[in-house]
Amino acid sequence: MRMTAVVLMLGLLTAAGCRETDDSHRRSQYLMGTVVTITVAGLDRDDADRAMNAAFEEIRRLEGILTFFSEDSDLGRINAAAGERPVGVSAETIEVLAEARRISDRSGGAFDATIGPLVSLWGFEVKERFVPPKEEIERARTLVNWRNMAVDPELGTVRLERRGMKVDLGGIAKGYAADRAAETLRKHGVSRALVAVAGDIRAVGEKAVGVAWHVGIQHPREPGAVLGSLKIADRSVSTSGDYERYFIKDDVRYHHILDPATGRPAAASRSATVLAPTTTLSDALSTAAFVLGPEKGIALVRSVPGAEAIIVDREGRVHVTPGLAGKVEGLAS
Amino acid sequence: MRPDRVVTTGDIIVFVLLLAATAAGVAFASRSRPAGEEAAIEVNGVLREKLALSVDRLLKIESPYGFNTVEVSGGRIRVREASCSNKICAAQGWVHRETEEIVCLPNRFSVRVAGRGGEKYDGITR
Numbered sequence: 001m002r003m004t005a006v007v008l009m010l011g012l013l014t015a016a017g018c019r020e021t022d023d024s025h026r027r028s029q030y031l032m033g034t035v036v037t038i039t040v041a042g043l044d045r046d047d048a049d050r051a052m053n054a055a056f057e058e059i060r061r062l063e064g065i066l067t068f069f070s071e072d073s074d075l076g077r078i079n080a081a082a083g084e085r086p087v088g089v090s091a092e093t094i095e096v097l098a099e100a101r102r103i104s105d106r107s108g109g110a111f112d113a114t115i116g117p118l119v120s121l122w123g124f125e126v127k128e129r130f131v132p133p134k135e136e137i138e139r140a141r142t143l144v145n146w147r148n149m150a151v152d153p154e155l156g157t158v159r160l161e162r163r164g165m166k167v168d169l170g171g172i173a174k175g176y177a178a179d180r181a182a183e184t185l186r187k188h189g190v191s192r193a194l195v196a197v198a199g200d201i202r203a204v205g206e207k208a209v210g211v212a213w214h215v216g217i218q219h220p221r222e223p224g225a226v227l228g229s230l231k232i233a234d235r236s237v238s239t240s241g242d243y244e245r246y247f248i249k250d251d252v253r254y255h256h257i258l259d260p261a262t263g264r265p266a267a268a269s270r271s272a273t274v275l276a277p278t279t280t281l282s283d284a285l286s287t288a289a290f291v292l293g294p295e296k297g298i299a300l301v302r303s304v305p306g307a308e309a310i311i312v313d314r315e316g317r318v319h320v321t322p323g324l325a326g327k328v329e330g331l332a333s
Numbered sequence: 334m335r336p337d338r339v340v341t342t343g344d345i346i347v348f349v350l351l352l353a354a355t356a357a358g359v360a361f362a363s364r365s366r367p368a369g370e371e372a373a374i375e376v377n378g379v380l381r382e383k384l385a386l387s388v389d390r391l392l393k394i395e396s397p398y399g400f401n402t403v404e405v406s407g408g409r410i411r412v413r414e415a416s417c418s419n420k421i422c423a424a425q426g427w428v429h430r431e432t433e434e435i436v437c438l439p440n441r442f443s444v445r446v447a448g449r450g451g452e453k454y455d456g457i458t459r
Contacts, residue, residue, distance in 0.1 A: 218459035
């Protein structure tokens with residue numbers, strides 16, 4: 001019996017510590033103001049490199065179209081013509097804005113691509129950190145309303161109804177880019193890959209036969225620790241959290257995810273992780289779920305086919321959709 | 334003479350204790366990422382250095398985008414000094430767990446901690 005116990009324990013310890021061998025290729029580039037990492041498995045180095053180069057190039061191309069920071073981009077031209085006239089844009093811009101509108105409708109505006117005036121006011125894109133005066137927040141807030149953004153797929157035009165309106169795709173463009181990069185990889189013969197545009201992650205196929213991609217969920221309060229982890233294949237996952245970009249002033253944490261309803265950083269959650277069939281969807285839904293908080297956020301995600309969520313509320317309690325119960329590794333539930 | 338007992342009370346106590354210790358260890362390990370063994374330093378997505386976290390050292394990485402000075406000490410790594418405008422990389426402090434990362438966007442510079450036998454996670458959603 002003593003021997004049996006020892007052998008059993010050794011076996012358990014070994015199983016806990018072992019890892020599968022890995023034939024994957026991983027590369028990173030700086031695009032869309034963040035780090036994009038692509039991992040390709042099941043191909044030799046040269047084929048993987050060719051596919052990754054094409055995928056990085058696709059993201060670079062999309063960045064040129066969708067960036068908020070250039071007057072020549074589709075977004076720059078739409079914003080410059082706000083309140084004046086419709087602007088002809090690329091099919092990609094129409095696609096991402098039409099999806100943004102659908103998610104805005106569905107979330108009652110918790111996700112809103114016309115959040116631009118508030119983002120500019122709070123200045124998370126510049127160095128100075130300050131809390132804007134109430135009147136300015138109110139003024140910017142009245143300009144935020146997705147219903148005043150007309151997207152016409154047939155004419156290929158977008159029009160912002162009011163002067164001063166601004167589209168900002170910070171809550172959806174990275175997810176869209178991950179989807180397009182995944183498509184590009186597939187066109188180049190890749191059937192196993194993980195595309196991570198910052199924390200917006202798209203899994204193409206499995207990592208190996210019968211082995212899913214293993215994605216950790218960042219713990220919202222403990223750097224270097226995960227809240228839990230997910231095994232995914234042909235699926236996307238995104239997280240919105242209050243810990244990525246923030247500043248603390250007078251003991252209040254001001255972070256970069258603004259609630260369109262109040263014009264201030266959303267206060268109901270610490271983080272929201274969403275699994276969905278596409279990264280465009282998981283990216284935007286994670287923002288919406290974060291803003292809505294645990295109850296309404298879970299209800300929203302449950303109404304979307306194929307979507308699941310894990311929301312950490314402001315007290316640190318974890319809420320999961322029923323479809324994920326027991327499926328998040330390492331999560332006490 | 335006392336007959337040989339196949340399982341003694343002591344065996345059971347030892348067994349239960351070992352089982353509890355293993356369960357606690359597995360639960361702990363699955364939550365925090367394991368400590369890494371080396372750090373990969375990249376500039377603009379290209380690998381520049383791989384540093385063992387077991388060897389303390391100070392290293393200045395220069396590129397057309399600027400410089401970042403990294404310090405390895407006691408199994409951890411940090412950016413001690415940088416030429417970038419916001420110093421977010423230096424403010425982040427020490428990292429040592431697998432897949433932990435320090436990114437300096439202005440300098441297109443990153444430090445990523447890895448284990449020797451591959452990593453536990455393929456990606457981190459954050």
